Amino acid sequence: xxxxxxxxxxxxxxSAALAAAxxxxxxxxxxxNSRLGGQYWRNSVDELENQNEQHxxxxxxxxxxxxxxxRKEIEVWSEAQIWSATNDEGKNTLRVIHxxxxxxxxTANLILCTGAYDRTLPFPGWDIPGVxxxxxxxxxxxxxxxxxxxxxxxxxxxxFLLPVAAxxxxxxxxVVSLIEANKSRRWVSSFIVILENLSKIxxxxxxxxxxxxxxxRAQFGYAVIAAHAADNGELESVDIAKINRNFKVxxxxxxxxxxxxxGWGFTADTSLAGSLGCKQVVAKDESVVVWVxxxxxxxxxxxxxxxxxxxxxxxxxxxxxxxxxxxxxxKFVGCKVDISxxxxxxxxxxxxxxxxxxxxxxxxxxxxxxxxxxxxxxRCEEVSLGDLKxxxxxxxxxxxxxxxxxxxxxxxxxxxxxxxxxxxxxxxxELNVLPTDIDRISAVNRPIITPIPLGVLAQGE
Amino acid sequence: xxxSEIQFTFDDKTISALSGQSVGAAxxxxxxxxxxxxxxxxxxxxxxxxxxxxxxxxVVVDGITNQRACIIEAKPGMKVQTQDGSNA
Ligand SMILES: Cc1cc2nc3c(=O)[nH]c(=O)nc-3n(C[C@H](O)[C@H](O)[C@H](O)COP(=O)(O)OP(=O)(O)OC[C@H]3O[C@@H](n4cnc5c(N)ncnc54)[C@H](O)[C@@H]3O)c2cc1C
Ligand code: FES
Numbered sequence: 001x002x003x004x005x006x007x008x009x010x011x012x013x014x015s016a017a018l019a020a021a022x023x024x025x026x027x028x029x030x031x032x033n034s035r036l037g038g039q040y041w042r043n044s045v046d047e048l049e050n051q052n053e054q055h056x057x058x059x060x061x062x063x064x065x066x067x068x069x070x071r072k073e074i075e076v077w078s079e080a081q082i083w084s085a086t087n088d089e090g091k092n093t094l095r096v097i098h099x100x101x102x103x104x105x106x107t108a109n110l111i112l113c114t115g116a117y118d119r120t121l122p123f124p125g126w127d128i129p130g131v132x133x134x135x136x137x138x139x140x141x142x143x144x145x146x147x148x149x150x151x152x153x154x155x156x157x158x159x160f161l162l163p164v165a166a167x168x169x170x171x172x173x174x175v176v177s178l179i180e181a182n183k184s185r186r187w188v189s190s191f192i193v194i195l196e197n198l199s200k201i202x203x204x205x206x207x208x209x210x211x212x213x214x215x216x217r218a219q220f221g222y223a224v225i226a227a228h229a230a231d232n233g234e235l236e237s238v239d240i241a242k243i244n245r246n247f248k249v250x251x252x253x254x255x256x257x258x259x260x261x262x263g264w265g266f267t268a269d270t271s272l273a274g275s276l277g278c279k280q281v282v283a284k285d286e287s288v289v290v291w292v293x294x295x296x297x298x299x300x301x302x303x304x305x306x307x308x309x310x311x312x313x314x315x316x317x318x319x320x321x322x323x324x325x326x327x328x329x330x331k332f333v334g335c336k337v338d339i340s341x342x343x344x345x346x347x348x349x350x351x352x353x354x355x356x357x358x359x360x361x362x363x364x365x366x367x368x369x370x371x372x373x374x375x376x377x378x379r380c381e382e383v384s385l386g387d388l389k390x391x392x393x394x395x396x397x398x399x400x401x402x403x404x405x406x407x408x409x410x411x412x413x414x415x416x417x418x419x420x421x422x423x424x425x426x427x428x429x430e431l432n433v434l435p436t437d438i439d440r441i442s443a444v445n446r447p448i449i450t451p452i453p454l455g456v457l458a459q460g461e
Numbered sequence: 462x463x464x465s466e467i468q469f470t471f472d473d474k475t476i477s478a479l480s481g482q483s484v485g486a487a488x489x490x491x492x493x494x495x496x497x498x499x500x501x502x503x504x505x506x507x508x509x510x511x512x513x514x515x516x517x518x519x520v521v522v523d524g525i526t527n528q529r530a531c532i533i534e535a536k537p538g539m540k541v542q543t544q545d546g547s548n549a
Contacts, residue, residue, distance in 0.1 A: 139531075
């Protein structure tokens with residue numbers, strides 16, 4: 001019998017597992033990837049050790065992964081995808097597809113560490129093969145040893161663009177342009193935050209060194225606003241625009257590339273928490289996150305959450321939260337432990353850094369003018385901006401939920417993970433209103449966590 | 462670490478992959494950027510998110526539709542095909 005069940009084997013989940021086990025609680029760690037490490041410590045088909053070149057903070061990852069594997073109190077299920085979850089009067093039931101079979105896990109004690117994925121914004125041509133997310137380019141490189149293209153444009157906003165550009169250069173690719181939409185280096189002015197988080201600054205310089213060795217021109221205050229396909233239907237070039245502070249287009253030029261990696265920060269994957277009925281709130285960056293108290297406990301007693309799903313903040317903050325969640329969950333099942341002041345201080349320090357980053361890399365509403373009526377918004381169901389406008393103007397949709405029902409926007413296989421956030425903004429713009437928290441939270445409501453192939457269920461235990 | 466190389470087919474082409482590599486990564490390494498055609502507009506699509514979130518990299522694997530190329534591991538002798546339309 002496992003006392004604590006943890007979902008997610010990234011920085012948060014690994015830290016939580018070790019903390020709970022160290023406090024004396026037996027742990028079951030469930031993760032859908034084939035190898036532990038989550039999105040950050042993504043290891044290649046090569047041994048993780050051989051990936052030193054690609055990775056800044058690899059030592060920490062190896063340390064955690066090996067420690068988790070070595071602890072007898074921790075059982076790990078890799079390639080285990082939770083596809084459905086319910087909470088019934090304190091009892092959580094997880095339905096897991098583990099190595100092709102369905103298993104059911106019942107537990108009163110759960111730590112959710114399901115992480116995040118790249119946030120994307122729609123623009124004309126963003127569905128052409130060759131347009132990707134920075135995370136996608138990174139995972140192909142780190143996880144599979146494949147460079148996505150020879151001439152790569154890296155664009156969007158946020159510090160994550162740096163490791164991706166550096167990775168492409170190290171692997172022998174050319175970064176034809178590194179484009180950051182925001183100009184502000186506002187966080188530089190908050191001196192204390194920087195002093196507190198010097199290791200992060202060291203990391204940034206490590207990437208910048210690599211990037212400048214690759215003679216890349218970094219441009220601030222620019223964005224990719226359109227992509228163009230060659231006759232074969234694949235990416236040939238992108239339009240890069242100088243933009244103002246609100247992301248409104250000023251001047252456009254075209255550049256050739258075979259891959260454009262474009263990302264706008266991250267979106268938390270709260271689907272599992274949502275299915276259980278955990279309270280969700282809208283964070284400062286307008287992403288929907290799981291609400292937790294100071295001990296990382298959600299509104300459901302015994303259900304904890306840590307890492308990106310409680311707010312986008314990077315791997316260091318995820319680890320600090322994971323440790324606290326692990327201790328709190330162990331305490332919940334009766335282990336004699338407590339969260340120390342040092343733990344709380346570390347989390348607070350990293351939270352301040354995360355807050356500074358969110359302030360420095362905002363996403364302004366000017367992007368809503370980049371798509372035109374023909375631009376695909378929902379990639380799965382092929383719904384265009386024109387279709388969405390029609391649902392508002394002609395069919396009388398009064399919010400994003402009704403627009404979704406009229407158009408099937410966000411009702412395809414990805415269940416709105418890619419377009420959901422943008423649809424809320426675009427429909428509100430059409431209606432001339434501001435999106436409400438209810439609009440944003442209902443856009444992440446997914447009854448099934450992930451679609452599973454028919455037939456698997458028949459083989460269940 | 463030495464890695465064994467395996468082979469699978471994509472439509473009528475033979476594709477090499479390192480063991481452990483995903484179908485999508487191996488196809489991209491072979492410069493195969495388009496993986497499916499959409500249902501309505503018949504637009505080409507390929508790897509977008511790369512981590513199993515977007516469902517844009519759908520291919521048919523050994524006759525089963527809607528497989529995400531970016532996360533399914535390449536296995537020797539696998540028969541992978543372009544997915545044309547249907548993704549229900
Ligand atoms: C593609 C990608 C690359 C990134 N690279 C970097 C980087 O280089 N540097 C950096 O600082 N940050 C990077 N990030 C940001 C990153 O999200 C955080 O820094 C860090 O990984 C967050 O840790 P976490 O533990 O919260 O979640 P994650 O690391 O995202 O781990 C979540 C884990 O939960 C699993 N999971 C989710 N849902 C389920 C389910 N239903 N059933 C079973 N398992 C599930 C996932 O497979 C995953 O392994 C990246 C993010 C992405 C999406
Ligand atoms: S590329 Fe997004 S699911 Fe495969």
